[in-house]
Amino acid sequence: MNRAQHWLTAAYSGSRWLVPLYPLGILYRYLMSRRERAYLHGGKTVWQAPVPVIVVGNITLGGTGKSPLVAWLSHWLVSQGWRPGIVTRGYGGKGAHYPLLVTASTDPAISGDEPVMLAQQTGLCVVADPQRVRGARELVGRGCNIIISDDGLQHLALGRDIELVVVDGARGLGNERCLPAGPLREASDRLSRVDAVIVNGDLSKPLPVPTTPMQLCPQRWRCLEDNHARELTPLPFTLPVNAVAGIGHPERFFNTLRGLGIEGDMRPLADHQRFDAEVFRFDEQRPVVMTAKDAVKCRDIAPADSWVLEVEAVLPPEFEHWLAVKLSALSERGCTHG
CATH class of the missing domain: 3.40.50 (Rossmann fold)
Structure with a gap:
C-alpha cells in the first residue's frame, strides 16, 4: 500500500x-x-x-x-x-x-x-x-x-x-x-x-x-488484445487471475470481481498510476483483468491474455x-x- x-x-x-x-x-x-x-x-x-x-x-x-x-x-x-x-x-x-x-x-x-x-x-x-x-x-x-x-x-x-x-x-x-x-x-x-x-x-x-x-453493473468482458467483446458468462479466461486496479477505490473493483466468482492475486495501485511492465509482474502467470480506466494506459504493454471488465451505471x-x-x-x- x-x-x-x-x-x-x-x-x-x-x-x-x-x-x-x-x-x-x-x-x-x-x-x-x-x-x-x-x-x-x-x-x-x-x-x-x-x-x-x-x-x-x-x-x-x-x-x-x-x-x-x-x-x-x-x-x-x-x-x-x-x-x-x-x-x-x-x-x-x-x-x-x-x-x-x-x-x-x-x-x-x-x-x-x-x-x-x-x-x-x-x-x-x-x-x-x-x-x-x-x-x-x-x-x-x-x-x-x-x-x-x-x-x-x-x-x-x-x-x-x-x-x-x-x-x-x-x-x-x-x-x-x-x-x-x-x-x-x-x-x-x-x-x-x-x-x-x-x-x-x-x-x-x-x-x-x-x-x-446508483448501481455499477458489469456488462461484458473486452479482450484488450483484439478489442472484441465477450459475454460475462461463461468466463472467457481461466481462473484464478491476476487483477490490477489503478483507480480511486480499488477494493470496489475487486469486490465486483469476487461477486462474479473471480478470485486471484488482487493488486491495488495508485489512482491514475502510470503503467509499465513492472505492474504486470506477478508470482504466477495468469490471465490479467483490469478496469476500463486502466486499459487505456496499457494496451501496448499488458500481457496477451488481458481482459477489461466493462461496467455501466444504472x-x-x-x-x-x-x-x-x-x-x-x-x-x-x-x-x-x-
Whole structure:
C-alpha cells in the first residue's frame, strides 16, 4: 500500500493518528467556505455558459463512481435530443496546449486516462483543460448545446445549472473531516446545497440529505488484445487471475470481481498510476483483468491474455424524470436544445 492509499484508508476508517491534523482540517474548511462566498457574492468572476452546464463531482477524495455517471448522463442526454460535450481536468496528463480535444486514440500520457476512457465510452466531444471555463468555451464553439463538467464541483469559476454529487456508499464521508484530517474536499453541509446526491452502491451509513441510488453493473468482458467483446458468462479466461486496479477505490473493483466468482492475486495501485511492465509482474502467470480506466494506459504493454471488465451505471426511472423536468425548466428560461 502506497502512502496515498494508506492515508485514504485512515481517513475513511477514522484512524486516531489523524487527530493531530484536526486543526488543519478546520482551517481548510474555513478557507473553502470563504472561497465559495467570494464566487457567490461577486468577489471572484463566474462565467455562465450560454448553454446548460451539469456538474458531476464529489466532496471526497478517492473514487466514488463519477466517470460511470458521466458516461450514463452522456448517453441519456443524446437519447433526449441534446448535443452534449464533456469538459474535464485531464488529471495526470502532460498536454502542452489547452484546450485539448481528446479522442478515443489520444495518448493518455498527454490527456490523462479518464478523458480517453470517456471519449471511448461516449463518442462525444471531450475537452481536457485545467481551466474549465476555457474548456467549456471550446465545447460551445464546437456546437455542443449542453456541457457536462466532470469532477467540476470545486471549480466555481464555471457557472452551473445542475450539480450532481456522487458518494461511495461503502465508504460514505469517512471520518467527516476536511483535508488533511479527513477525506472531505468541502464540509459535509455542501451536500444540502447541491441538486442531487447519488449514492454508488449500498449505503453503509445514512447521509443527512435525500439520496438517489446508483448501481455499477458489469456488462461484458473486452479482450484488450483484439478489442472484441465477450459475454460475462461463461468466463472467457481461466481462473484464478491476476487483477490490477489503478483507480480511486480499488477494493470496489475487486469486490465486483469476487461477486462474479473471480478470485486471484488482487493488486491495488495508485489512482491514475502510470503503467509499465513492472505492474504486470506477478508470482504466477495468469490471465490479467483490469478496469476500463486502466486499459487505456496499457494496451501496448499488458500481457496477451488481458481482459477489461466493462461496467455501466444504472439509475432509477424517477431520477430520469427528475432530470428531464429540470432540463425542461432550463429550456423555458432560454437554454433551448435541438
